[in-house]
Amino acid sequence: MNEHVCRTCGGPLEAQRVTRLQQYAGHWYLIENVPALVCRQCGEQYFTPDAHDLVVDLVSGGGEPVRTEMVAVYDAERSST
Numbered sequence: 001m002n003e004h005v006c007r008t009c010g011g012p013l014e015a016q017r018v019t020r021l022q023q024y025a026g027h028w029y030l031i032e033n034v035p036a037l038v039c040r041q042c043g044e045q046y047f048t049p050d051a052h053d054l055v056v057d058l059v060s061g062g063g064e065p066v067r068t069e070m071v072a073v074y075d076a077e078r079s080s081t
Protein backbone atom coordinates (compact mmCIF):
# COMPACT_ATOMS: atom_id res chain seq x y z
CA MET A 1 0.00 0.00 0.00
CA ASN A 2 1.32 3.42 -0.89
CA GLU A 3 1.02 5.52 2.29
CA HIS A 4 1.23 8.83 0.46
CA VAL A 5 -1.50 8.52 -2.13
CA CYS A 6 -5.24 8.83 -1.45
CA ARG A 7 -7.11 5.55 -1.87
CA THR A 8 -10.26 7.43 -2.92
CA CYS A 9 -8.96 9.80 -5.60
CA GLY A 10 -5.22 9.19 -5.93
CA GLY A 11 -4.38 12.69 -4.68
CA PRO A 12 -1.32 13.55 -2.57
CA LEU A 13 -1.53 13.05 1.21
CA GLU A 14 -0.24 15.55 3.72
CA ALA A 15 0.51 15.00 7.42
CA GLN A 16 -1.84 17.16 9.48
CA ARG A 17 -3.46 17.35 12.91
CA VAL A 18 -7.22 16.88 12.70
CA THR A 19 -10.25 16.62 14.95
CA ARG A 20 -11.66 13.11 15.04
CA LEU A 21 -15.18 12.08 16.00
CA GLN A 22 -15.11 8.67 17.64
CA GLN A 23 -17.90 6.52 19.04
CA TYR A 24 -16.98 4.46 22.06
CA ALA A 25 -19.28 2.41 24.35
CA GLY A 26 -22.37 4.14 22.96
CA HIS A 27 -21.10 7.71 23.34
CA TRP A 28 -19.50 10.14 20.91
CA TYR A 29 -16.17 11.76 21.67
CA LEU A 30 -14.23 14.52 19.94
CA ILE A 31 -10.47 14.16 19.95
CA GLU A 32 -8.52 17.20 18.77
CA ASN A 33 -5.09 17.32 17.17
CA VAL A 34 -4.98 13.67 16.13
CA PRO A 35 -2.11 13.05 13.69
CA ALA A 36 -3.52 12.00 10.31
CA LEU A 37 -2.75 11.93 6.62
CA VAL A 38 -5.17 14.19 4.76
CA CYS A 39 -5.75 14.15 1.00
CA ARG A 40 -5.04 17.59 -0.48
CA GLN A 41 -7.49 16.87 -3.29
CA CYS A 42 -10.64 15.42 -1.66
CA GLY A 43 -9.99 15.90 2.06
CA GLU A 44 -10.22 12.20 2.94
CA GLN A 45 -8.49 11.46 6.25
CA TYR A 46 -6.34 8.42 7.00
CA PHE A 47 -5.25 7.36 10.46
CA THR A 48 -2.30 5.17 11.28
CA PRO A 49 -2.88 2.23 13.67
CA ASP A 50 -0.86 4.19 16.27
CA ALA A 51 -3.14 7.22 15.94
CA HIS A 52 -6.20 4.98 16.24
CA ASP A 53 -4.78 3.33 19.38
CA LEU A 54 -4.08 6.77 20.84
CA VAL A 55 -7.72 7.80 20.26
CA VAL A 56 -9.05 4.60 21.86
CA ASP A 57 -6.67 5.03 24.83
CA LEU A 58 -7.92 8.57 25.40
CA VAL A 59 -11.65 7.82 25.27
CA SER A 60 -11.42 4.53 27.18
CA GLY A 61 -8.85 5.64 29.76
CA GLY A 62 -11.25 7.63 31.93
CA GLY A 63 -9.00 10.71 31.98
CA GLU A 64 -10.41 14.21 32.29
CA PRO A 65 -11.34 15.78 28.93
CA VAL A 66 -9.94 19.25 28.23
CA ARG A 67 -13.54 20.48 27.93
CA THR A 68 -17.04 19.16 27.35
CA GLU A 69 -19.30 20.27 24.52
CA MET A 70 -23.01 19.85 24.04
CA VAL A 71 -23.75 18.19 20.70
CA ALA A 72 -27.02 18.74 18.81
CA VAL A 73 -28.22 15.52 17.20
CA TYR A 74 -30.65 15.42 14.26
CA ASP A 75 -32.38 12.51 12.59
CA ALA A 76 -32.65 12.90 8.82
CA GLU A 77 -35.52 10.41 8.75
CA ARG A 78 -37.59 12.74 10.91
CA SER A 79 -36.77 15.94 9.02
CA SER A 80 -40.22 16.08 7.37
CA THR A 81 -42.17 16.32 10.65
Ligand SMILES: [Zn+2]
Binds near residue numbers: 007008009011040
Ligand atom coordinates in the same frame (compact mmCIF):
# COMPACT_ATOMS: atom_id res chain seq x y z
ZN1 LIG B 1 -8.41 12.05 -2.20
